[in-house]
Amino acid sequence: MGQLVIISGDDEFTVKERARAVARELAGGEIEENPAVEIIAGDGEELKPDEVIARFLDALRTPPFLCDSKLVWLRHLRDLELFSAREPGDGVAGVLEILTQPLPPELSVLIDGGGLDQRKSFCKTVKSAGAAVEIFNAVKATDRRFADGRKESLREICGSLGKSLEPAAAQFLTETIGGDSGMLRNELEKLCSYVGDAAVITLADCREVCSRTPETVSWEFTGAIVGRDRPRALRLLDIMLRQGEPEIRLMYALSGEFQKLIQTRLAMKQLKLTRVTPRTFDSLPESLKKEFPDNPLLKLHPFRAFKTCEGAAGFTDAELAGNLEAVRNASRALVSGGGEPRIILEQLVLRLTARR
Incomplete structure (x- = not known):
């Protein structure tokens, strides 16, 4: 037959x-x-x-x-x-x-x-x-195991190309490329060519080489805001506006980022963490993990959990609440037409990246 x-x-x-x-x-x-x-x-x-x-x-x-x-x-x-x-x-x-x-x-x-x-x-x-x-269906960002499945694909492709990814680079690619397998392989092949004989692909390599899609720029933009890197945040804002990124979507991304930081601080308090190191989540006592099985930090890769806490630790509770309020006020101004959008956004960036 x-x-x-x-x-x-x-x-x-x-x-x-x-x-x-x-x-x-x-x-x-x-x-x-x-x-x-x-x-x-x-x-x-x-x-x-x-x-x-x-x-x-x-x-x-x-x-x-x-x-x-x-x-x-x-x-x-x-x-x-x-x-x-x-x-x-x-x-x-x-x-x-x-x-x-x-x-x-x-x-x-x-x-x-x-x-x-x-x-x-x-x-x-x-x-x-x-x-x-x-x-063969593309992995959806809304799928429960999207991140784990995407990282497994990254490891498999990198392994076939003779490379490995540092955790921060894997997180960057997972969050910015989404479920498009073709783009994923294309970006990894570009990265492998860029790093040459180096065995490990870093986050810095990704930032240098990966296509400047709205997703990658938005990811870097929120990172610059959290890191209070004002010059970089303003440069990235200009790129996004020239790409035609909707202002309201920027507000949504910023609001989501600060809400996530607030949730992270709450999760840190539940685990009684005041300071974190790259080894913190590898050495947490098993009794603590059993006591708080639904703690969102315990569901992340240890390095990702560390970086998330590191970002949240850069703000006081009052600063996070104030920044979230500033984002919401800017959103209202954009929706109501209460000013020039670029000026509103630039003023917001200055407000969010201020050192206090």
């Missing part, structure tokens, strides 16, 4: 990478200029979906020529929902007739693209017919 493999998911980079790897496996080597491989491009602009399906159907019906078997690859189809239509067109109906039955031994089929719904009949039927279905 021939093989049918369907690869889908919303992580476009991983889906395409995996599809190419499977195509090589099924073809027994190279894909391009291989007479045993017929590729139907599903993402071209020149063909409409029904025309793509018609070509795919023709390829499925055409026997191998000058070879014992062949692979038909429907490559990067934009929406696999075509195969789940309630009233499929003639082309789709013909494809379904072939794919929902065991394939002949001389034919292997590979389909990749987005939009496959595993709950619908198409997916269930092809699985029953022996299809292998692989789903």
Whole structure:
């Protein structure tokens, strides 16, 4: 029996990478200029979906020529929902007739693209017919284990490139790149080229090399505010405004940062921590961990917990409350149109980075 493999998911980079790897496996080597491989491009602009399906159907019906078997690859189809239509067109109906039955031994089929719904009949039927279905979804920042999963991916990619990441660099990449696997690998490859023979990628390397996306600049901006680095904060504010970053989103980021610092100070008081060192969270007594299992600091990587406490320790309780109030007042001014946005934001930066 021939093989049918369907690869889908919303992580476009991983889906395409995996599809190419499977195509090589099924073809027994190279894909391009291989007479045993017929590729139907599903993402071209020149063909409409029904025309793509018609070509795919023709390829499925055409026997191998000058070879014992062949692979038909429907490559990067934009929406696999075509195969789940309630009233499929003639082309789709013909494809379904072939794919929902065991394939002949001389034919292997590979389909990749987005939009496959595993709950619908198409997916269930092809699985029953022996299809292998692989789903790759991007990790979402709202997922409960987003940070852990992202850091594991970072370690795996860095290991394959012969490098390691210092904890602060891993945190930076986790918080600024999000779930885009393609961007993640691209940034790590740039970093590996930048550090050369160095075995470890540092936070400073990330700041020098990583793309100046709104996420990375925003991350650095809030860090500069917490570190009371006024010149850097003003430079980064200018970059974000030139990038078109919405002012209200900046307010949201700053408000969230100061709320997090307030929560950190409360968590430190619960654990009776007045001062922290890089080794503090490695040496906490087990009795304390059992007494406060829900303490947010105990759920962080020890180094990340240390850096979070270090940032919070730079402010008194009164300063944190005052800074949060200043952010809220600036937000009201922006919403009400009570002044020039750049002036409001620059004045806020001066207020938040003042040394007291």
